[in-house]
Every structure is written in C-alpha cells, then in structure tokens.
Amino acid sequence: MQKALLQIHLAVLLWGFTGVLGRAITLDAPVLVWYRMLLTAVFMAVILVFRKQWTRITMQDFKAMALVGCLMGLHWVAFYGAIKLGNASIALICLSTASIFTTLIDAGLHKKKIDRK
Template sequence: MKKALLQIHLAVLLWGFTGVLGRAITLTAPVLVWYRMLMTAIFMAGILYYRKQWQPIKRRDLGQLALIGCLMGIHWVAFYGAIKFANASIALVCLSTASIFTSLLDPLVNKSRYDYKELLIGAMALAGVYLIYRFQEFYGLGILFGVIAAILSSVFTVLNKRIANKYPARLMVFYEMGTGWLLITLLLPLQLYYQPQTAILPTNMDWIWLVVLSLCCTVWAQSLALNALKHISSFTATLSVNLEPVYGILLAFVFFNKKD
C-alpha cells in the first residue's frame, strides 16, 4: 500500500510537468497529442522488446484498452486545449474536479457503495473551479476544455482499475497509446482542413520537450500509475492527482513567472 501511494505521487509529480511542457511546445493540441502518443508507443515497444514482456491479450480486454486509449487521447487534446485557451495553472485546477466524477462513476462501474466523504471532497474541487470562472470569465473556453478533460480522466481511471491486475503496466500503456494515436490520426485531418495553416513539424526545441514529455511524463508516469492502481482505489488515485495543480502551478510560476 505504501509503495503504491509512493508510485502514484511520483506519477503525479511527473504529470505536473505536462502543463509546463504543453505551454512550451508550440504545436496545437491535437498535433502535440499525436506526437506524444506516437513517441510513447514507440518507446514502450522498445522497452517491451528489450525486457521480453510481450504477452497475448484477450480480445475483450484489448477492446477495453483501445477504449481507454481513445478516451486518453481525447482527454489530452482537451487538456492541452485548456492550456492554449487559458493557461497551465487553470487547466490543472480544472483537472482536479476529476475526483467528483470518479466518486460518482466508480460505484456504478465497480458496484460499490457511494462514499459521501468522497462526494464532498469532489464537490469542493468543483466549487473552486466555479469561483475561478466567476472571476476569470474570459478563460471560459479554456475552463470548459479543462472540465471535459477531468471527466474523461475519471472515466479512463475507473476503467483502468478494472483491468490493472490482469497485465503488466508497460503492456497496457503500449496498447492504450497505440490505439489513442490511431484515433488522433483519424481526427487530425479535420483540423488540417479547417485550419490549413496548422504547423505539423515540431521545432528543434519542440523535439526536446516532446522526448521529455513522452519518456518521463508518459512512459514512466503511466507505468507508475497503473502499477499503483493494482493496490489502491480509483478515487484514491484521482484524489492524489489533485496535487498535480500544486506541482504544475509552482512549475508554471518558475518557467513563466506571473503570466500563468
């Protein structure tokens, strides 16, 4: 249990960098996610091959991993959209509302009782986002994207919990990233059609940040989180993620000063 909590908190610390990196990378949200998922899948495939951890997956489980990967891809597009339309700090605070959605969804999926303490904690996070909207209405679109990202985060966390004990974390990350990348590949032409000026190729600095984002904030962080989910509840994992805004806001202040 202690090891699992340490793993999830280390994952959250790594995820805290995603907001900063999302702001630093010049690509639009869908293009950024396309590169992130592709590079993560490639890195993870290399690790699985080197460690000889490939193993067959049941068709039903593969379908669930594919669904999780697609939800994760859309979640990241929404999250980076929130960063682009608002800023890293607001996007991360909006993401903390995932706890209320998890407290509502987890009992339905896993057939457990509702915990009113969990509902209260989640409602407090939601109230905090409402207050931000009241005083920062010009960030309305960014806040909307942030809440959508939070909802999707709670859904794929609960679904990951159901399958976490069946397969190695790295194998799950590979299939989730691979299927999510396929979905973004299918959707990306829509942005290129409506926004033909969209930059597709990263700059030299973008490549560096994308490698850091893929290796540290995705390959390592996702593996840690999935290993932790084998021993802790979905709500505990989501509640731990509420610390992500703390790390992210501090990092955003360091890198972008008072702007974020």
C-alpha cells in the first residue's frame, strides 16, 4: 500500500513538472517531442528485452503501438506548443481535463450511461 501511494505521488509530481519543464526548455515543440518519444522508446525497448517479453509482440501489436505512439506524439506537440504560445498553468488545466473528456466521448460513442461510481 505504501509503495503504491509513493508511486502515485511521484506520478503526480512528474505530471505537474511536465508543463514547467516544457516552458523552461527552449527547443521547439516538435523537436522536444521527438527527443522525448525517442528516449521513451529506448527505455521501453530495454525493459522489454530484460524482461524477455520482446518475443511476445506480434506485428498486429506493433502496429497498434505505433498508432498509439503517433497519436501521443501529436498530443505532446500540441501540448508543448500550447505552453510555448500561452502559459503552463492553462495548458496543464486543459491536460488534466483529458480523463473527463475521455469518459464523455466513450459514453457518447458506445451509447453508455455514465456511472457516478
């Protein structure tokens, strides 16, 4: 329980620093996202190799991961672009509403009723 609590606090801290660091770094948004995605891909590949899970990835899985990676890349370019044009606090508020919009879009697309629980 304590480990999970520490992990969630660390995640929130890193999430909050995303905007601050994005504002402080002088690179253009696409370049910043390129390096961020490259670093993430390298770390994920190392983890998969050490856990010996690399062989379980099918071509269909790889295509799905590539699509998600492209969508995330577009998201981060828009996010860091918004920080460069505006300010970090507004961009982070908009980023924090993503879970609300995901819930609403999912309910609308799949004709689901939103449960308050």
